[in-house]
Amino acid sequence: MAYQQEERGGGFRAWINEGAGKVVTIIVVILLIGVAGWAGYRKWNERGSSKARKVYEAGHTLKYICESCKNSGESNFPYDVAFPAKCPQCNEMAAYPAFACRACRKMIRNTGGALVICPHCQHQHHIEQMPANIPPPPPIR
Ligand SMILES: [Zn+2]
Numbered sequence: 001m002a003y004q005q006e007e008r009g010g011g012f013r014a015w016i017n018e019g020a021g022k023v024v025t026i027i028v029v030i031l032l033i034g035v036a037g038w039a040g041y042r043k044w045n046e047r048g049s050s051k052a053r054k055v056y057e058a059g060h061t062l063k064y065i066c067e068s069c070k071n072s073g074e075s076n077f078p079y080d081v082a083f084p085a086k087c088p089q090c091n092e093m094a095a096y097p098a099f100a101c102r103a104c105r106k107m108i109r110n111t112g113g114a115l116v117i118c119p120h121c122q123h124q125h126h127i128e129q130m131p132a133n134i135p136p137p138p139p140i141r
Pocket residue numbers: 066067068069070071087088089090091092094
């Protein structure tokens with residue numbers, strides 16, 4: 001068994017040193033250099049992209065409340081996030097933008113309507129008392 005493996009290994013080495021084997025080896029090396037160069041170019045291109053783009057892609061911190069696991073807090077969401085978004089706690093698509101109630105400080109869902117009534121203390125929040133539902137993304141230059 002061990003002898004057979006040694007034989008195959010030796011045969012491969014001999015094949016590489018042969019004419020056809022040499023050609024295949026050179027082609028493989030050229031392909032590898034090409035792939036490495038392409039990857040390097042891609043990386044260089046990305047590095048050249050504007051700072052604004054990076055800020056945009058990093059997303060932003062939003063207060064959220066999850067209708068599934070009832071967790072709330074702050075998490076990073078992309079600027080083009082659509083709600084309900086993926087909850088960072090339970091991974092359900094049940095996270096909604098939220099804000100802290102002005103009266104009881106509990107997190108409540110920001111429905112985006114003109115009036116949000118706190119389900120905990122019934123305090124009424126008019127639209128001018130609420131934070132913007134989703135802040136606008138930074139401009140991309
Ligand atoms: Zn959840």
